Structures are given as C-alpha cells and as structure tokens.
Amino acid sequence: xxxxxxxxxxxxxxxxxxxxxxxxxxxxxxxxxxxxxxxxxxxxxxxxxxxxxxxxxxxxxxxxxxxxxxxxxxxxxxxxxxxxxxxxxxxxxxxxxxxxxxxxxxxxxxxxxxxxxxxxxxxxxxxx
Numbered sequence: 001x002x003x004x005x006x007x008x009x010x011x012x013x014x015x016x017x018x019x020x021x022x023x024x025x026x027x028x029x030x031x032x033x034x035x036x037x038x039x040x041x042x043x044x045x046x047x048x049x050x051x052x053x054x055x056x057x058x059x060x061x062x063x064x065x066x067x068x069x070x071x072x073x074x075x076x077x078x079x080x081x082x083x084x085x086x087x088x089x090x091x092x093x094x095x096x097x098x099x100x101x102x103x104x105x106x107x108x109x110x111x112x113x114x115x116x117x118x119x120x121x122x123x124x125x126x127x128x
Contacts, residue, residue: 010055010068014048017072020079021045024095028083040095047071047102054111062118063111070110071102 021044025037051071054064078098082091 006061006065007055010061010065011052013065013068013072014052017048017068017075018045020072020075024079024083028079040099043099044075044095046099047107050103051107063115066111066114067107068110069114071107073110074098074102074106 021041024044025033025041029037031037048068048071051064051068054060054067057064075098078094081087082095086092
C-alpha cells in the first residue's frame with residue numbers, strides 16, 4: 001500500500017498547476033479580469049479538481065498522482081507555446097482547448113502510464 005505522502009504530493013502538484021493558471025490569468029492575459037477569463041481559469045483548474053478528488057480515494061492515489069503530474073506538464077508546454085515562443089497566429093486557441101485535452105486525454109494517459117510503470121517496477125523488484 002502506498003504512503004499518504006502520495007496524496008500530499010498529488011495535492012502539491014495540483015496547487016502548483018492552479019498557481020500557473022492564476023499567473024496566466026492575472027499577469028499574462030491582456031485586458032482586465034472578465035467573466036470569460038474567470039470561466040477559463042475555472043475550466044483550466046477542473047483537471048486539478050479531478051486529480052484531487054481521485055487522490056482522496058486510497059486505491060486511486062497512484063493514478064491520481066499520474067493525472068496530477070501529466071496535466072501541469074501539458075499546461076506548461078501550452079503556456080510556453082502561447083506566451084514565450086508562439087509560432088503561429090492561432091497558438092492562443094490552445095489555452096481554450098487544453099483543459100478539455102487534460103480532462104479527456106492527457107490526465108488519464110498520465111494516470112495509466114504511472115500505474116503501469118508502478119506495476120512493472122513492483123513486479124520486477126519482488127521477483128526472486
């Protein structure tokens with residue numbers, strides 16, 4: 001059984017992701033705070049809420065950690081490709097679609113990959 005440290009690590013990663021979204025909304029976005037911007041921040045934080053909810057279940061701590069780790073990595077890449085090195089005029093559209101991708105593809109893929117890696121490594125370490 002995994003330690004409760006896994007739960008805390010997942011929540012810590014989620015907190016960092018929320019801070020990234022708040023930074024993007026408050027300091028990187030042009031214009032003032034609007035209803036659209038608030039909605040975008042809430043939508044962007046939804047994968048973090050899903051990962052935190054998964055982390056509260058004892059048997060789902062490890063997949064939650066994978067979900068929580070994969071989503072901010074994708075968000076950091078999107079932040080980089082929109083604000084630091086945009087290479088096309090439609091790069092900002094990624095900010096709209098990334099939360100949905102995180103919920104439907106990136107987060108679940110991170111959960112499955114971490115779970116599989118844990119199963120493979122646990123099997124190899126326990127083999128005689």
